[in-house]
Amino acid sequence: MKPIYFDLDFGVTCIDTQHIRNDFVAAYLIEDNKRAAFVDTGCYLSVPMLLATLDEKNIKRENVDYIILTHIHLDHAGGAGELIKYLPNAKIIVHEYGANHLIDPSKLRSGVIKVYGELFFKQCLGDLIPVPKDKITIAKDFDNITLGERTLKFIDTPGHARHHICIWDEKSRGIFSGDTLGVSYRELDTTQGELIFPPTTPIQFDPDAWKNTLKQLMELQPKYAYLTHFNRIEFTQKSADMLIAHIDGFTNIAKQMQGHVNRHKAIKQTLLEYLLEIAKQHGVVLDETQQIKVFKGDLEICAQGLGVWLDKS
Ligand SMILES: [Zn+2]
Structure with a gap:
């Protein structure tokens, strides 16, 4: 290669x-x-x-x-x-x-x-x-x-x-x-x-x-x-302010989904909706399928990490 x-x-x-x-x-x-x-x-x-x-x-x-x-x-x-x-x-x-x-x-x-x-x-x-x-x-x-x-x-x-x-x-x-x-x-x-x-x-x-x-x-x-x-x-x-705002955004999603029957799936889905929304507000022009491809590498892991954090806190 x-x-x-x-x-x-x-x-x-x-x-x-x-x-x-x-x-x-x-x-x-x-x-x-x-x-x-x-x-x-x-x-x-x-x-x-x-x-x-x-x-x-x-x-x-x-x-x-x-x-x-x-x-x-x-x-x-x-x-x-x-x-x-x-x-x-x-x-x-x-x-x-x-x-x-x-x-x-x-x-x-x-x-x-x-x-x-x-x-x-x-x-x-x-x-x-x-x-x-x-x-x-x-x-x-x-x-x-x-x-x-x-x-x-x-x-x-x-x-x-x-x-x-x-x-x-x-x-x-x-x-x-x-x-x-x-x-x-x-x-x-x-x-x-x-x-x-x-x-x-x-x-x-x-x-x-x-x-x-x-x-x-x-x-x-x-x-x-x-x-x-x-x-x-x-x-x-x-x-830095943008990053801090999204750390808060991510943890708020986790907290909202705390009692959900399928918590992991709910966090992951809501996180994706959140990312697509902030991309829209940011003026991203990539179509949604392409955006999902870009976010895919992080979504599962971010959702898992938020679950671990909820269980600890
Ligand atoms: Zn790392």
Whole structure:
């Protein structure tokens, strides 16, 4: 498969990992003064795309210093164990709550199979390779690393998952945000800008923590968000407000459906209606069938995560 990538400025490349469909899951490559780092890896099946991107850009594998994982959900980190095999000098940087699941991925594997099913795991995620313990570095809140001549800062960012970090890149005034600054698909862009909504994935969705995290990240006065889903967008206070409004919108739906006999189905259906409505208000011109295709990748998972949150709260 040929790699698809987008050259952004400041030495950042957005790689389409081609997981499930195009324009859905990104990994990023940062180059600075001949040194390189990946932020997120996509899943196991995405690794050939990451290596091919290095080849096309003439970056030596031994010049990759870091594989930084925003969190350990498999569309972000599932390729880490495989990728590290090819990068002799790279360290994997991850939140302390994620590290053990990389070293022994059996729980991660069974959790994912429980949510997505065995067939999806095999066909869409491929495999999950353990990461050698000595390759892992824990990212503590406000830790810095140097890549070439730039500084990258890690920030502990609970809300989407407790094991989530964001990476602040002062050079581009951008945040490598994993899922913390929401998901936003380019197919839904309009003259009003980007449509952004929260992936309320199981099992650690925490709306209050998420809103606190957003407040903290906005204090950095970022210009860009490097979203995993999908690509770089300009991220303003308006973007943050939209995300917060939809975190509230999603949790309100969950609360309204609390006593429903088929709660999961009711949440999923109401969530779809909500997304189609906000797309309409946003002036999205894609026809409804196409919109449903775009939302489909998130709907089931968002509904499951809201169910888990209801049961906890
Ligand atoms: Zn996630």
